[in-house]
Amino acid sequence: MSLKDKLLSSHIVFQESLDPDSPIYDVRSEAIKTFEAEGFPTKRDENWKYTSLNSLLKKEYSIRTKTESALDFKDVKQYFIHDIDTYNIVFIDGVFSSYLSSTTHEGIDVCTMNSAINKPKYKQIIEVYFNKIAKDESLNALNTAFAKEGAYVYIPKGKVADKPIQIVHLSTGAEEAMFLQPRNLIIAEENTEVQIIERHQSLSSNAVFTNSVTEIYAGKHANVDYYKIQNDRLEASLIDNTEIEQHDNSVVSVHTFSFGGDIVRNNLNFYQKGEHIDSILKGVTIIEGKQHVDHNTLVHHITPNCESHQDYKGIFAEKSTGVFNGKVVVEKEAQKTNAYQSNNNILIDDQATINSKPQLEIFADDVRCSHGCTIGQLDESALFYLQSRGIAKKEARALLMYAFANTVLSSVRLPQLKQRITKQIAKKIGVSIGFEI
Amino acid sequence: MAYTEDDLREELKTKEYEYGFFTDIDSETFPVGLNEDIVRAISKKKEEPEWMTQWRLEAFRHWEKMEEPEWANVHYEKPDFQNISYYSAPKKKDKYQSLDEVDPELLETFKKLGISLDEQKKLAGVAVDIVMDSVSVATTFKDTLAEKGIIFCSISEAIKEHPELVRKYLGSVIPQRDNFYAALNSAVFSDGSFCYIPKGVRCPMELSTYFRINQGGTGQFERTLVIADKGSYVSYLEGCTAPSRDENQLHAACVELIALDDAEIKYSTVQNWYPGNSEGKGGVYNFVTKRGICENNAKISWTQVETGSAVTWKYPSCILKGDNSIGEFYSIAVTNNFQQADTGTKMVHIGKNTKSTIISKGISAGKSQNSYRGLVKINSGAANARNFSQCDSLLMGNECGAHTFPYIEAKNKTAQIEHEATTSKIGEDQIFYCNQRGIDTEKAIALIVNGFSKEVLNKLPMEFAVEAQKLLEISLEGSVG
Numbered sequence: 001m002s003l004k005d006k007l008l009s010s011h012i013v014f015q016e017s018l019d020p021d022s023p024i025y026d027v028r029s030e031a032i033k034t035f036e037a038e039g040f041p042t043k044r045d046e047n048w049k050y051t052s053l054n055s056l057l058k059k060e061y062s063i064r065t066k067t068e069s070a071l072d073f074k075d076v077k078q079y080f081i082h083d084i085d086t087y088n089i090v091f092i093d094g095v096f097s098s099y100l101s102s103t104t105h106e107g108i109d110v111c112t113m114n115s116a117i118n119k120p121k122y123k124q125i126i127e128v129y130f131n132k133i134a135k136d137e138s139l140n141a142l143n144t145a146f147a148k149e150g151a152y153v154y155i156p157k158g159k160v161a162d163k164p165i166q167i168v169h170l171s172t173g174a175e176e177a178m179f180l181q182p183r184n185l186i187i188a189e190e191n192t193e194v195q196i197i198e199r200h201q202s203l204s205s206n207a208v209f210t211n212s213v214t215e216i217y218a219g220k221h222a223n224v225d226y227y228k229i230q231n232d233r234l235e236a237s238l239i240d241n242t243e244i245e246q247h248d249n250s251v252v253s254v255h256t257f258s259f260g261g262d263i264v265r266n267n268l269n270f271y272q273k274g275e276h277i278d279s280i281l282k283g284v285t286i287i288e289g290k291q292h293v294d295h296n297t298l299v300h301h302i303t304p305n306c307e308s309h310q311d312y313k314g315i316f317a318e319k320s321t322g323v324f325n326g327k328v329v330v331e332k333e334a335q336k337t338n339a340y341q342s343n344n345n346i347l348i349d350d351q352a353t354i355n356s357k358p359q360l361e362i363f364a365d366d367v368r369c370s371h372g373c374t375i376g377q378l379d380e381s382a383l384f385y386l387q388s389r390g391i392a393k394k395e396a397r398a399l400l401m402y403a404f405a406n407t408v409l410s411s412v413r414l415p416q417l418k419q420r421i422t423k424q425i426a427k428k429i430g431v432s433i434g435f436e437i
Numbered sequence: 438m439a440y441t442e443d444d445l446r447e448e449l450k451t452k453e454y455e456y457g458f459f460t461d462i463d464s465e466t467f468p469v470g471l472n473e474d475i476v477r478a479i480s481k482k483k484e485e486p487e488w489m490t491q492w493r494l495e496a497f498r499h500w501e502k503m504e505e506p507e508w509a510n511v512h513y514e515k516p517d518f519q520n521i522s523y524y525s526a527p528k529k530k531d532k533y534q535s536l537d538e539v540d541p542e543l544l545e546t547f548k549k550l551g552i553s554l555d556e557q558k559k560l561a562g563v564a565v566d567i568v569m570d571s572v573s574v575a576t577t578f579k580d581t582l583a584e585k586g587i588i589f590c591s592i593s594e595a596i597k598e599h600p601e602l603v604r605k606y607l608g609s610v611i612p613q614r615d616n617f618y619a620a621l622n623s624a625v626f627s628d629g630s631f632c633y634i635p636k637g638v639r640c641p642m643e644l645s646t647y648f649r650i651n652q653g654g655t656g657q658f659e660r661t662l663v664i665a666d667k668g669s670y671v672s673y674l675e676g677c678t679a680p681s682r683d684e685n686q687l688h689a690a691c692v693e694l695i696a697l698d699d700a701e702i703k704y705s706t707v708q709n710w711y712p713g714n715s716e717g718k719g720g721v722y723n724f725v726t727k728r729g730i731c732e733n734n735a736k737i738s739w740t741q742v743e744t745g746s747a748v749t750w751k752y753p754s755c756i757l758k759g760d761n762s763i764g765e766f767y768s769i770a771v772t773n774n775f776q777q778a779d780t781g782t783k784m785v786h787i788g789k790n791t792k793s794t795i796i797s798k799g800i801s802a803g804k805s806q807n808s809y810r811g812l813v814k815i816n817s818g819a820a821n822a823r824n825f826s827q828c829d830s831l832l833m834g835n836e837c838g839a840h841t842f843p844y845i846e847a848k849n850k851t852a853q854i855e856h857e858a859t860t861s862k863i864g865e866d867q868i869f870y871c872n873q874r875g876i877d878t879e880k881a882i883a884l885i886v887n888g889f890s891k892e893v894l895n896k897l898p899m900e901f902a903v904e905a906q907k908l909l910e911i912s913l914e915g916s917v918g
């Protein structure tokens with residue numbers, strides 16, 4: 001049975017287990033129809049031209065975990081930014097782990113999607129925000145159809161989240177192959193501020209395929225910082241759909257650090273629905289082996305006087321493949337838009353591949369839009385300069401690569417996170433020297 | 438030639454049963470529709486050898502199985518391929534020795550279009566192979582070229598007189614099944630130009646062809662084949678103007694360039710097909726496949742100025758097969774009113790040390806849509822490949838659109854690729870600066886547009902550059918509020 005058929009039939013069972021009075025009951029049944037009609041994307045879809053899911057779809061996945069696993073914090077500590085105080089929302093094989101988590105309802109809501117969907121006090125919010133931003137297309141719809149668990153963050157008007165929030169998805173390998181579909185909803189109302197770190201981590205060599213959807217709503221003057229750390233095992237694949245709606249004067253920035261995983265696809269879509277908005281999309285990708293990382297971004301400028309800044313850096317070694325498909329759409333009404341997009345890549349080995357497709361679609365005349373894309377190598381003369389000053393070649397290369405990625409790192413506002421990523425980069429490029437910032 | 442029109446008429450009459458259709462010879466236009474019989478009849482009419490007929494039929498069979506592409510960023514009413522006449526020729530079919538013999542009415546049309554044959558002959562030193570509704574009616578300067586061993590003639594003539602060259606190279610760059618329109622063209626191409634430059638010869642003049650669509654309801658399917666043998670050089674000019682028409686006309690041409698070792702081909706186009714009126718009615722559909730292949734140390738340079746057509750779909754490409762080969766693409770695409778253009782290039786790097794440059798300037802005004810779509814592909818064997826792309830768009834008014842769709846695929850670590858695109862409008866400060874110095878706004882715009890396009894205009898041969906500059910001005914007339 002193909003994965004699609006399996007999902008469709010298991011949805012019938014899933015549907016029966018649900019409360020028909022749930023605010024999202026109908027949304028789910030509509031969504032499964034969309035998925036049934038569209039199926040999984042193939043290379044024939046323009047947006048999936050360079051990424052094939054075939055190898056993933058062949059596996060026999062368990063759609064729900066049969067056994068509940070418990071983990072000790074000390075065993076998974078390394079996957080947390082543990083040296084600062086944070087709220088944690090942790091899932092093990094898709095199931096919320098209250099033992100590892102620390103949630104709150106004081107002033108702000110940091111809890112699970114499951115409780116938000118089922119508790120009457122959240123009903124109104126869920127009705128207003130759930131599945132309103134995510135585009136109705138196959139993978140989003142599939143996630144919506146099975147939406148049950150994930151992180152729920154609600155920052156009411158005028159509040160600032162006092163601690164960063166970590167969302168960690170762990171998979172234990174209890175099943176031979178696991179298909180996970182977390183669903184996150186982040187609502188930052190007017191004049192709010194929040195920082196979120198998201199991570200998916202597999203703990204065994206069993207296959208994991210995650211199709212995650214995150215909806216982020218940023219109200220007027222809201223300030224949302226979202227960091228995605230993708231450093232999973234080679235057996236784990238991830239499709240991350242993040243859909244963001246912004247209102248007047250809000251600033252949302254998403255940093256994606258892709259170092260691990262088998263096939264990683266990031267769909268990151270911004271919709272600007274107000275004036276003076278700033279959208280920031282940044283990413284560093286360093287991969288090797290047969291890894292495949294695909295960044296598919298969209299910034300939809302709908303209203304005037306807004307800005308967007310995209311900066312994606314990639315270093316590709318061995319037989320890895322990098323894809324960047326960035327799209328900026330400027331609607332007719334979106335005058336005075338300032339959109340900037342840049343994608344720089346370094347190929348380390350001969351069999352590495354880069355496919356880059358930076359696109360602009362512009363319908364307004366009074367705009368400043370530019371994009372740049374480069375593919376090249378480390379500067380030989382810079383390398384020579386460092387070597388001539390007594391820095392070994394390997395370290396010199398590492399320094400240059402670090403400098404290359406630094407424009408993205410420099411805007412990370414959590415020092416502990418920055419340090420962590422710096423270490424990961426150093427490890428990835430195979431040097432032990434610590435970079436101090 | 439022994440084979441006369443009468444023979445043909447006779448033959449078609451006798452074949453009538455076999456093919457099941459009727460042709461009115463006097464009108465010289467085939468009945469509408471497309472089937473194997475029409476393909477055969479075209480081939481017959483052109484007095485082509487059997488291998489050519491088979492080649493066309495093969496293309497036709499592929500075409501039948503293909504679907505019209507929909508990926509381009511253009512919207513138009515799909516042509517009904519069974520409602521087009523696939524062959525039309527001016528009534529007089531004899532070859533003329535001098536201009537006096539040419540139908541005066543035809544000459545009058547040329548004059549209206551502002552091209553004086555004799556003037557061009559004298560002043561520009563350009564040999565003009567005029568294609569008037571598909572049949573080559575006048576070729577000049579042939580003798581001069583013949584002295585150097587250069588073959589410059591219509592493709593139908595080449596099929597008859599140089600079959601070995603045509604057979605070897607036709608379809609070698611654009612195979613019959615390449616794409617929907619290339620297949621259609623391969624099946625039904627009526628005429629076009631053929632050019633062969635022998636080893637080590639530098640073509641002494643700019644070769645030029647003028648294509649025109651003149652008869653209502655007939656699509657034009659040109660086929661151009663340019664072969665530059667080892668160490669040769671040729672500059673080829675192609676210019677198009679079309680008189681006003683109310684119904685949509687289809688133009689699906691194929692241009693194949695072959696640059697052998699150390700050869701250089703410069704191919705320049707000024708395209709000004711009828712773009713439709715200001716309400717977007719009428720206009721030519723221009724679906725063109727242009728591609729060149731470069732062997733070792735060869736160079737192909739495409740320069741184009743696109744101002745016409747209701748819908749343009751055109752990607753002059755270079756396959757950099759040989760080591761050290763160079764591909765260039767310089768383009769200005771201007772769209773106004775309801776025009777839609779989806780144009781760009783493909784640079785496929787296969788050989789080592791290959792270089793490509795892409796400079797594309799798009800100007801959109803009125804309610805038009807202008808897209809750049811390009812591919813830069815570095816294969817794994819293309820060590821030290823180098824590409825530089827620059828795509829700038831200029832928007833005039835807020836009802837038009839400018840789009841950029843670059844595809845960059847690199848599979849070699851030594852590749853160096855730079856892509857840069859900007860979109861902006863003419864700055865008020867720029868206009869103000871000009872106004873301040875006594876240049877009115879309309880002139881200022883012309884000046885700025887000219888500056889914006891300079892990089893590309895500079896690449897055009899002198900006499901073309903002047904014409905192109907004028908075209909830009911005319912195309913954008915009244916588009917400034």
